[in-house]
Amino acid sequence: MSLSDFYEDHPKYRTRLVLHVRDSMEDAVQASAAALDLIKNEKVSAIIGPTSSMQAEFMIRLAKKSQVPTITFSATSPLLTSINSQYFVRATLNDVSQVRAIAAIVKSFEWRRVIAIYVDNESGEGMMPYLIIALQDVQASVVYKSVISLEANDDQIEKELYKLMTMQTRVFVLHMPPNLGFRVIQKARDIKMMEEGYVWLLTDEMTNWIGSNERGSSLENIQGLLGVRSYIPQSKELEHFRLRGKKKFEKDHAKPNVFALWAYDSITALAMAVEKISIKTLEYDNGRVSSKDMTDMVTLGVSRHGPSLLKALSDVxxxxxxxxxxxxxxxxxxxxFEIINYIGNKERIIGLVDSKSEKTTAFRQVTWPGNSTVVPKGWEISTNGKKLIVGVPVKRGFFDFVSVNTKKSITNGETTPTGYSIDVFEAALKKLPYSVIPKYVHFKSPKNYDDLVNQVHNGRWDAVAGDVTIRLNRSLYVDFTLPYTESGVFMLVPMKDKENKNTWVFLEPWGIDLWVTTGCFFVFIGFVVWLLEHRVNDDFRGPPHHQIGTSFWFSFSTLNFAHREKVVSNLARxxxxxxxxxxxxxxxxxxxxxTSFLIKRLQATSTTVEDLIRNGDTVGYQRGSFVHELLKNQGFQESKLKAYDSSEECHMLMSNRTVSAAFDEVAYFKVVLSQFCSKYAMVEPSFKSAGFGFVFPKNSPLTSDVSKAILSLSEGNEMKNIEKNWLVRQSPCPDPSTDLSHNRLGLSSFWGLFLIAGLASFLALVLFLANFLYEQRHTLFEDSGIPFLRKLMFLLRIFNEKDRKSHMFKESAVHNRSSPPSTQCTPRPSVEIIPWPRSPSQSQIRESEPRRVSLDQSEDLFTPTTGTR
Structure with a gap:
């Protein structure tokens, strides 16, 4: 069909291709014999084939020896590239090109573990290394490789599938020829491995064959499966070819697939290359034969124009x-690549993946095995009733984190531990969207926690729940969840009292700026109150020294609210x-x-690691902790390191001065301080650590889910409640991470209060002065001939007088009128007050009689120098 169409479209071409067909019988030996016959006897210019990767190796070596270009449209194994023959042309896709597409699908659905099922030959094995690398790039892995032979019978296939069924992983990548692949799928359906929760992903070796009439009935068996297939753009030529092919191959119960399209294009490319080199006959040079070389291989000729044809073919x-x-x-x-979802007897394209750029279009909704639309999580914890085996350490102290009663443990090691770490672990499991049932087993007295973590790496346990620190060397062979405790290694030191520095301790709470500002405001407020009360309140009158003392006394007595003087003015109030x-x-x-400062009057005896090393002091560490190696790396000698097992033992070593300081993680020291917080203090961390985390095997799907659950616990109150139940034994101690130096209060903490007080006082003064000046407006504005300074002095004298219109003095007057006659016998003296002299014009207009004012003889009153009698 390809040659007929090509030369019909190019009738003027001077060359024509002639086909010599040989049947390879799907056998590597037969394929090699056919290729040898074509080269030796037919003197062919090129070979179209082989049809499979297994047939290719020997044919490629023949092509290299004879320099005959060999073009394949269906041999896809990456191993063929390693033969390194320039005369081998792959007019099809290398299997390596699809591994990025498979990895993109795994990443899109957030699967972390994959099982690869592939055929036991070059075609199956060639793609596996590239698939593993591609999955690692998206934080996933091939946890198991299931190899099935082409000659495997149904019982062998079923046995292998049952083995896969007992594993936790539920994502399977199937890479094998269709004849074997459909047998595996049928057996998986028979043993219930095509139900909800399973994921089957077919590579293009199977997907490109699905849909032919020969395999049409198989679509019912792959309900809910996903497939990767090479993307073929639609065109009029393609549609026309399919219509012709359907009629032409109808008797063979098959229709052309993508391999047929590549075969069609391969012939077209070869015809174009032959015409391009403009040689009508491509001849062979005779091979050199010695007397000892009697085989057909050594008598092969060498194509004279093979290199030219290869170059022309590469440029097409x-x-x-x-x-x-x-x-x-x-x-x-x-x-x-197209991502295909098989539903019933139909296939549906749900998305496209560009494996080179790793761009993925948004996937449409997928129908999964079991006719489910819920994305499978890709794994199952409980398989055939299996529980999650969780290891816990048996500790000698710090039982607040993990406590195991070994006497109550059953013979197989299963136990019921308690503690802070266990409560956090179980609370996280409860937040998972699926059920996980832990089975706890204890590990007696590990020398260090590396031994504990190794139990997960070796496959003995599924997880470790305990006070295990996240360390780089451990994370190389296991996975940790996010930390559930604070991080950092601190130094714990004893405290000593600073009694010799407490003489002026009462000045320490405030800074100098606050002391000065407060004192100034006491003076200012006293002055404002005196100003507002002087004319209406007898308590604020009298000799100058008495008024000054009263004002200061009143202001400073507000410290303990002991002021006795009445305040009668509303503005003053x-x-x-x-x-x-x-x-x-x-x-x-x-x-x-x-109070806080007096509590913090203690100071640390030592504050730096350098001090301890320089002084040759002995320091403590928790037995079995990684801190031991850290201290040695810092320069501490082994003889200067003392181990402890519990908070009580740590306290004993420090109280009897066996050690000068202790080093441990902040979580442990919180327990120590909750018991002995007044005796010790933590200083800044000498080393960094990531805190405690739960341990899972590499690429375990539980790692990310439990980490999310820990975040949920931390953002709510559950984590705080768990910590309060286990790690806090008394009232909270001062924050151990804070500096021991005292932070004084400064003006910046109270400037808002002083601003309010200042504005209130200023407003009261403005209102008072405005009212006073309004009452004396005739003095300021009517007597324009009098100098301003003289008017001002007169206003001051008036201010110094009592305000007779005040209700305080009115009440006094009423009281005097009701007094007994004996108190009124003494005649009141009369004082004549003459108004200010006015200008002649004003005196003529506003001349008035002298005023007589009755005054109490006991009052002291400044009177004008003129007009007083």
Whole structure:
């Protein structure tokens, strides 16, 4: 069909291809014999074949020896590239091109573990190394490789599938020829491995064959499966070819697939290359034969124009039925794959993947095995009733984290542990969207926790729940969840009292700026109150020294609210109320900070690692902890390191001065401080650590799910409640991570209060002055001939007088009128006050009689120098 169409479209071409057909019988030996016959007897210019990767190796070596270009449209194994023959042309896709597409699917659905099922030959084995690398790039892995022979019977296939069924992983990548692949799928369906929760992903070796009439009935058996298939762009030529092919191959119960399209394009490319080199007859040179070389291999001729034909073939570019025909390093280049979902007797394209750029289109909804639309999580914990085997350490101390009663443990090691770590682990499991049933087994007295972690790496346990620190060397062979405790290695040191520095401790709570500002405001408030009360309140009158003392006394007595003087002016009351609130806040803050400072009067005996090493001090560490190696690396001698097992033993070593300091993770020291917080303090961490985490095998799907559950616990109150139940034994101690130095309160902490008090006082003064000046407006504005300074002095004298219109003095007057007659017998003196002299014009207009004012003889009053009698 390809030759007929090509020369019909190119009738003027001077060359014509003639086909010599040989049947390879799907056998490597027969294929090699056929190729040898074509080269030796037919003197062919090129070979189209082989049809499978198993037939290719010997044929490629024949092509290299005879320099006859050999073009394959269906041998896809990557191993063929390693033979390194420039006369081997792959006009089909290398299996390596699809591994990125498979990895993109695994990544899109967040699967982490995959089982590869492949045929036991070059075609199956060639792709596996590349698939493993591609999955590792998306944080997934091939956890098991199931190899099935082409000659395997149904019982052998079933036995292998039952083995896979007992494993946790539920994602299977099937890479094998269709005749074997459909047998595996049928057996998997028979033993219930095609139900909800399973994932089957077919490579293009099977997918490209599915849909032919020969295998049409098999679509019912692959319900819910996914497949990767080379993307073929639609065109009129392709549609026309399919219609013709359907009629032509109807008697063979098959229809053309992508391999037929590649075969069609291969012939077209060869015809174009032959015409390009413009040689009508491609002849052979005779092979050299010695007397000792009597085999057919050594008598092969060498194609005279093979190199020219190969170069012309490599330069061919055209748009074929399968898309753009373009050879890169003698291989067809294509990077786009279709993702197929098989539903019933139909196939549905759910997305496209560009394996080169790893771009993936948004997948449409998938129908999974069991007719489910829920994305399978890709694994199952409980298989045939199996529980999650969780190892826990048997500790000698710090039982708040993990406590195991070995006497109550049953013979197989299963136990019921308690502690902070166990509660966090079980709380995380409860938050998982599926059921996980742990079975705890204990590990007695590990020398160090590396031995504990190795039990997971060796496959003895499925997880470890305990106070296991996340370390780099451990993460190389196991996976850790996110930490569930604070991180960092701290130094714990004893405290000593600074009694010799407490003489002026009462000044420490406040900074100098706050002391000065507060003192200034006491003076200011006293002045404001005196100003507002002087004319209406007898308590704020009298000799100058008495008024000054009263004002200071009143202001400073507000510290303990002991002021006895009445405040009668509303403006003064407003100022005093605001000021009392400020004083209340200041005194309470001072008291609290002083108390805090007195509590923190302790200081650490040692504060740096260098001090301890330089002084040759002995330090403590928890037995079995990685801190031991850290201290040795820092320069501590082995003889200066003392191990402890519990918080009580740590306290004993430090209290009797056996060790000068202890090093451990912050979680352990929280327990120590909750018992002995007044005796020790933590200083900044000397080393970094990642905190405690739960251990799972490499690429375990539980790792990410439990990590998310830990985040959920941390963001809520559950983690705090668990910590409170186990790690806090008394009232909270001061934050151990804070500096031991005291933070004084400064003006910046209270400037808002002082601003309020200042604005209130200023507002009261403005209102008072405005009211006073309004009452004396005739003095300021009517007597324009009098100098301003003289008016000002007169206003000051008036301010110094009592305000007779005040209700305080009115009440006093009423009281005097009701007094007994004996108190009124003494005649009141009369004082004549003459108004200010006015200008002649004003005196003529506003001349008035002298005023007489009755004054109490006991009052002291400044009177004008003129007009007083």
């Amino acid at each position: 570019r055209f748009k074929g039925l399968a898309g753009e025909f373009k050879l890169i390093n003698r291989e067809l280049e294509s990077s786009t 407003f100022v005093v109320v605001v000021w009392c609130f400020v004083v209340l806040v200041l005194t309470q803050s001072y008291t609290a900070n002083l």
